[in-house]
Amino acid sequence: MQGFASEFNSALGLILTGDSELWAIVLLSLKVSVFAVLISALIGMPVGAALAVARFPGRRMLIVLMNALMGFPPVVVGLLVYLMLSRSGPLGVLELLYTPTAMIIAQVVLVTPIVAALTRQVIEMLAEEYSEQLRSLGVSRLASVPVLLWDARLALVTALLAGFGRAIAEVGAVIIVGGNINHVTRVMTTTIALETSKGNLALALALGAILIGIAVAVNAMVSTVSLRAEREGLRHA
Amino acid sequence: MIRDFLRAALVSLGLMAPAWAEAPFIVVQSTTSTQNSGLLDYILPGFEAETGIDVRVVAVGTGQAIRNAVNGDGDVLLVHSKPAEEQFVADGWGVERFDVMYNDFVLVGPKSDPAKVKDGDDIVAALTAVAEAEAPFASRGDDSGTHKAEMRHWAATNLDPTGASGAWYRETGSGMGATLNVASGMNAYVLTDRATWQSFGNRGELEIMVEGDPRLFNQYGVILVNPEKHPSVRAAAGQRFIDWLTGPDGQAAIASYKLDGEQLFFPNADGS
Numbered sequence: 001m002q003g004f005a006s007e008f009n010s011a012l013g014l015i016l017t018g019d020s021e022l023w024a025i026v027l028l029s030l031k032v033s034v035f036a037v038l039i040s041a042l043i044g045m046p047v048g049a050a051l052a053v054a055r056f057p058g059r060r061m062l063i064v065l066m067n068a069l070m071g072f073p074p075v076v077v078g079l080l081v082y083l084m085l086s087r088s089g090p091l092g093v094l095e096l097l098y099t100p101t102a103m104i105i106a107q108v109v110l111v112t113p114i115v116a117a118l119t120r121q122v123i124e125m126l127a128e129e130y131s132e133q134l135r136s137l138g139v140s141r142l143a144s145v146p147v148l149l150w151d152a153r154l155a156l157v158t159a160l161l162a163g164f165g166r167a168i169a170e171v172g173a174v175i176i177v178g179g180n181i182n183h184v185t186r187v188m189t190t191t192i193a194l195e196t197s198k199g200n201l202a203l204a205l206a207l208g209a210i211l212i213g214i215a216v217a218v219n220a221m222v223s224t225v226s227l228r229a230e231r232e233g234l235r236h237a
Numbered sequence: 238m239i240r241d242f243l244r245a246a247l248v249s250l251g252l253m254a255p256a257w258a259e260a261p262f263i264v265v266q267s268t269t270s271t272q273n274s275g276l277l278d279y280i281l282p283g284f285e286a287e288t289g290i291d292v293r294v295v296a297v298g299t300g301q302a303i304r305n306a307v308n309g310d311g312d313v314l315l316v317h318s319k320p321a322e323e324q325f326v327a328d329g330w331g332v333e334r335f336d337v338m339y340n341d342f343v344l345v346g347p348k349s350d351p352a353k354v355k356d357g358d359d360i361v362a363a364l365t366a367v368a369e370a371e372a373p374f375a376s377r378g379d380d381s382g383t384h385k386a387e388m389r390h391w392a393a394t395n396l397d398p399t400g401a402s403g404a405w406y407r408e409t410g411s412g413m414g415a416t417l418n419v420a421s422g423m424n425a426y427v428l429t430d431r432a433t434w435q436s437f438g439n440r441g442e443l444e445i446m447v448e449g450d451p452r453l454f455n456q457y458g459v460i461l462v463n464p465e466k467h468p469s470v471r472a473a474a475g476q477r478f479i480d481w482l483t484g485p486d487g488q489a490a491i492a493s494y495k496l497d498g499e500q501l502f503f504p505n506a507d508g509s
Binding site for chain 2: 086087088089092095097098179180181182184194196197198199200201
C-alpha cells in the first residue's frame with residue numbers, strides 16, 4: 001500500500017499544479033450540472049409548490065410517484081435519453097447526442113424530481129403556517145404559490161443543493177448520452193470511470209478527492225450566501 | 238425551424254459552438270481497447286492536424302459500438318470482431334470493411350496458477366484445465382469483441398462455462414479494464430487483449446499465462462456507416478479518416494505507438 005500512497009500523492013500533485021486539460025474537465029462538469037440544476041429549479045419548484053397547495057384527485061399518487069422518481073437509476077435515465085436523442089429516435093434530427101446539452105437533459109430528468117419533491121415538502125409546511133393569513137386576505141391556493149416560494153427561498157436552497165449533489169456525482173447517465181468524448185463531453189465522473197478501468201486507481205481516487213472538494217466548496221459558498229441573506233432578512237424585519 | 242431556434246438558444250447559452258465556428262468532426266464508435274491502451278490519443282492528433290477534422294471517439298464494447306452505429310449514432314466503426322463486422326456490412330449498415338491492424342489476446346492469471354497452465358501456447362487446453370480445476374475465471378460477459386473471442390475458444394473446448402456462472406465462472410458484464418480489476422481482486426484467470434493488459438495499472442498478482450496461440454489473433458477492422466441508411470453520416474470526412482487510417486501515414490502511426498518499449502498494435506491494411 002506504500003506504493004499506492006506515493007502514487008496517490010503524485011497524482012494529487014499533478015492535479016494541484018493546474019493541469020489545463022484537467023481543469024477544462026472540472027469546468028465542464030460544473031457548467032453541465034449548474035445548468036441542469038437551474039433548469040430543474042424552473043420546472044421542479046412550481047410543480048412542487050403547486051402539488052403542495054392544490055387539491056385534486058390523484059394528488060397523493062402523484063406525490064408518491066414523484067418521491068419514487070428521486071431514486072430513478074441514472075443508467076435508465078441515460079438509456080431513455082439516448083433512445084430519444086439517437087439518430088433513430090424521435091429527436092435525432094436535433095443532433096444533440098454526444099454533446100454537453102444531452103448531458104444536461106439527462107441530469108434535468110434526474111434532478112427535477114428531487115427539487116420538486118423537496119419543494120413540495122417545504123411549501124406544504126409553510127402553506128399550513130400561512131393558511132389563516134392567506135385566507136383572510138382572500139388569496140386563492142394557487143395564487144399563493146409565488147408568495148410561498150419566495151418566503152421559502154432559503155429552505156429551497158437546500159433542495160437545489162441536493163439536486164446539484166446528485167447531478168455532479170452521477171456517471172451512469174452522462175456516460176451513455178455524452179459518450180465520454182475527450183475534450184467534448186468528458187466530465188469528472190466519466191474520467192474517474194475511465195481511469196478506474198485503466199487500472200489507474202490512484203489517479204481515479206485523486207480525481208474523486210477533487211470532486212468532493214468541489215462539492216464542499218459549492219455547499220460552503222451557498223450556505224454562506226444564504227446565511228447572510230437570512231441575517232439581512234432579520235435586520236429588515 | 239425548431240432546430241434552428243434550439244440551436245440559437247443553445248449557442249446563446251454558450252453550450253454549443255455556433256455552426257460557423259465549429260470545426261468539422263466525425264464520431265467514431267470504437268472499443269475500449271483502442272482508447273484505454275492510449276493508441277487513439279497517440280495517432281489521432283496526426284490526422285486532425287493534417288485534415289482539420291476533429292475525431293470524437295465513443296469507446297464502448299464492440300457489441301454496443303455496432304448497435305450504436307446501426308442506430309446512426311456514429312460515422313465510422315472501428316472494432317475487433319470480424320464475424321460481427323461482416324454481418325454489419327452484409328445487413329447494409331456499413332459500406333465496406335477494411336483491415337486496419339492486429340494484435341493478440343493473452344490469457345492472464347494469478348501467479349499461484351491453480352490450473353497449472355503457465356507458459357502454455359494452447360488456449361483451448363488452458364481453458365479446459367481452468368474448467369477442470371474450477372479455478373476462478375472472469376469473463377467480460379458483455380457481447381464485446383473480446384467476449385465473442387472468449388466464447389469461440391470455449392466452444393472449441395466443448396465445455397459450457399456458463400453452467401458454472403456465479404460459481405467459478407464470473408461474468409462481469411463490464412469493460413476490459415473493469416473486468417481486469419475484478420480478476421485482479423479475486424485472482425481469477427481472464428482473457429484480455431494484449432494492448433489493454435500492457436497499459437493496465439492494477440495487475441496485482443496477475444501475469445501472462447498463455448500467449449502465442451495462432452487462434453488468439455485479434456484483428457481490428459474499420460467500416461464507414463452507410464449514408465444510404467443514415468443520411469446524417471458525415472460520409473466524406475469519415476471516408477477520409479478511413480483512407481488515412483489504412484494508408485501509409487495512419488499505418489506508420491499505428492506501428493510507431495509503443496508502451497514501455499513494446500509495440501501494441503501491428504498495422505496490416507491491404508493498401509500499405
